[in-house]
Amino acid sequence: MLDSVTDLRALLKDPSLLATQAYVAGEWIDADDGSTFEVTNPARGDVICTVPNLGRAETARAIAAAEKAQKEWAARTGKERAQVMRKWFDLMMANQDDLGAILTAEMGKPLAEAKGEIAYGASFIEWFGEEAKRIYGETIPGHQRDKRITVIKQPIGVVGSITPWNFPNAMITRKCGPAIAVGCGFVARPAAETPLSALALAVLGERAGLPKGIFSVITSQRSSDIGKEFCENHAVRKLTFTGSTEVGRILLRQAADQVMKCSMELGGNAPFIVFDDADLDAAVEGAMMSKFRNNGQTCVCANRIYVQAGVYDAFAAKLAAAVNKLNVGDGLKDGVTTGPLINMGAVEKVEEHISDALGKGAQIVTGGKRHDLGGTFFQPTVVANVTDEMLVTNEETFGPLAPLFKFETEDEVIAKANATIFGLASYFYARDIGRITRVQEGLEYGIVGVNTGIISTEVAPFGGVKQSGLGREGSRHGMEDYLEMKYICLSI
């Protein structure tokens, strides 16, 4: 077995960024019971390192420290908090290469994508640090001559955060950015597959001057226990979650006992629609970006590709040609565009969707099998003649499978695109302005990409409707989820 801790540390300019202890109340700790769990490299299948396997007691200490530290942190001016967050942003960008290497090692995405995620993740720290200075209230004309009405906004308090493995840096900063900017205390529990990126964030947050307790990282395989501590501990005022709709439901049920405020960024089932008046080359480029980014492991990946009959064959041929240029391999190797899937369960889900489709009449255009590299590597795949009866129509594949559906009319495809419990991202390519207007208004999604396959940015409100979530992350709207509004009625 490769000693990939040494390998990985040898890659880093600053090996101290590869932390292997949990970060609680400003201290680097082991689990109370001394237990640990392995962090593996999905490209190599070997163990990078072990980290502590914390439980509810350690989580409760992190929450108590956050509650204590939050009061002084909130009493600082927005500018003072902004200055610390700016240092955190600057340190993330100065260490982008190392943070990218750590992210690729634990999650698998190619290094270029990992470095891109670091810049994307850092942008939330930068953006919300700036917004810290703009937490405005309002005055309202009194309803009686002797009444003066003001509205102020105050930090909600202690925030519990649970995030997935597919964006192990940016999904945390998209939450801790606004929370810490407004003056909250933040306890992060990253996915067990990818704790190292979160720990590296803590190393840099400590260097930037975040007060002890404001940002803690709970490394643990006991995800259910940590979630229950967040939901049952009366000091926690807010739960923010990114992950599957299935787990989101569990957490919402648990949070209901305290009527806890929740932000939920859940599953997707994105339609990607190509009309016959589309720029086909642009549509292929957009489909490649939307479908194969992070090897299809994002909640906003195109999950169903609808192509109007008149351009179906041409689009399918062009897409297959582009897919065949993808370079599958270890993300730490130069030139690799497509890494491994996160685990064997992900491989089996892609295989299930492909075999189900083929069994119901679909055809392979390219790919369709596990990659010769073995492990969790999979051939980027295009399948044609996909119909509504197939699993991929209603389930998120979360892998490198591009299923092509044929449609005839605008009304038909909008109805099909909306026929799902999900409503996160959607995309379409067209050039007629009347069609663009009708379709962008007709799609029941929180996000619509028009003639683009990439919609992710810190300046826009990211989030879903229906069972894709509650609330928005990013943009000035992202602050509201971490603020409480207070109405003050003064009688003079």
Ligand SMILES: NC(=O)C1=CN([C@@H]2O[C@H](COP(=O)(O)OP(=O)(O)OC[C@H]3O[C@@H](n4cnc5c(N)ncnc54)[C@H](OP(=O)(O)O)[C@@H]3O)[C@@H](O)[C@H]2O)C=CC1
């Ligand atoms: N809307 C969005 O922005 C995003 C949505 N997703 C969705 O998430 C799914 C893929 O990510 P995946 O990680 O598999 O999703 P999961 O929902 O399985 O896991 C997400 C996080 O929740 C934790 N978790 C799992 N069960 C519980 C529980 N009972 N209580 C508390 N925490 C729990 C996991 O921990 P552990 O795994 O360590 O047990 C992980 O940290 C897809 O459906 C995808 O669409 C993913 C990313 C972004």
Ligand SMILES: O=C(O)[C@H](O)CS(=O)(=O)O
């Ligand atoms: O986890 C995800 O899939 C992200 O939310 C997608 S994005 O914000 O990076 O586009």
